[in-house]
Amino acid sequence: MATLGKNPRTYEELRKQVTEDGGVLGTTAQVLRDIEGAGRLGSTVRAEISQKLQAHGLRHLPADLPQYQEQEVIVYLASGAIAAVVNAVLNPSVSTAKVLRQLADKNAQETLDKIRQLVGPPTE
Known part of the structure; x- marks a missing residue:
């Protein structure tokens, strides 16, 4: 699963990409980790990412973010x-x-x- 062209650097850029891609975007846990500015995908970092996605009107699948950076994640708009x-x-x-x-x-x-x-x- 590939992300759109350029990886987003902020949650705002991520939301914009999700919106532009019809409300759903395939990416990796690494992209989300990098947006968060974290070194590892520990449980605390994954919880922070989930909370920040929610704060930006986004949700993700799987429900529990993966702990390995190469694993795939679907990010989608929380409404629609x-x-x-x-x-x-x-x-x-x-x-x-x-x-x-x-x-x-x-x-x-x-x-x-x-x-x-x-x-x-x-x-x-």
Whole structure:
């Protein structure tokens, strides 16, 4: 998974790239670590990154950021169509079933399968 052209250096630049790429961007944990200005992806750094992403209206998959810099991360806008789909997959309910049904009606089964692969099996 490649990031867009130039790696962002700030959370603001990251949000701009996510927005310009349709609300979702594939990147690596290294890019997020570098934005944070950290040397390692320890648990405290990963928690800080998650909090700062939230403060900038962004979310990420996997839900627990990876600890290895080369691992892939999806960053997406916290509101909008992508967020609705992620929420529907992560928090299945009668109301979120409507979101998934609309996707299926739009011949988006392949997209839904890809999201399920990214999210992985439900945890209890």
